[in-house]
Amino acid sequence: MYRKRLDGKNCSIARALDEVGEWWTLLIVRECTQGRTRFDEFQSELGIARNVLTVRLERLIQLGVLERFPLAERANAFGYRLTDKGESLYPVLVALIQWGDQWLSPNGKPPITLIENSNGQPVERVEVRGSDGGPLTFRDVRYIPGPGATATTYAVIKDRNERVLGNESNNLSAS
Incomplete structure (x- = not known):
């Protein structure tokens, strides 16, 4: 099935969704933030078909979200890691986690809690804030x-x- 392209729209949301709006894309980015780098790890964790994963990884490389790098432990094998562009999607993932925790967690019990590694404190909610620091809708x-x-x-x-x-x-x- 053909997916409509949004890259010609003069809307930052539409252009962003054109690059990362397909669900496998953000799940692959999530796996990278969890330390996964190898094709077989992505395939195993996501349960994604190999041909679909191949296409998604190539697209993410073309878009500059991921980069391919040689794996030291395996000759002629490559891993995948986030670029700066890919890493800047992390707040988007956290916002989705927090939204899902609030609205979709069975019995109101989120599966994970994000804790700041340096001090053990829970990560604050992702919010749009005004110049006075207060939340904005x-x-x-x-x-x-x-x-x-x-x-x-x-x-x-x-x-x-x-x-x-x-x-x-x-x-x-x-x-």
């Missing part, structure tokens, strides 16, 4: 055009701000 944030905005983007922003923030958004400057 989508109702607290106004969109303004960025440097890559098009005429369509301006219209989307105006419509979004009016629908979510009401008329008050029209009285605020972009600064």
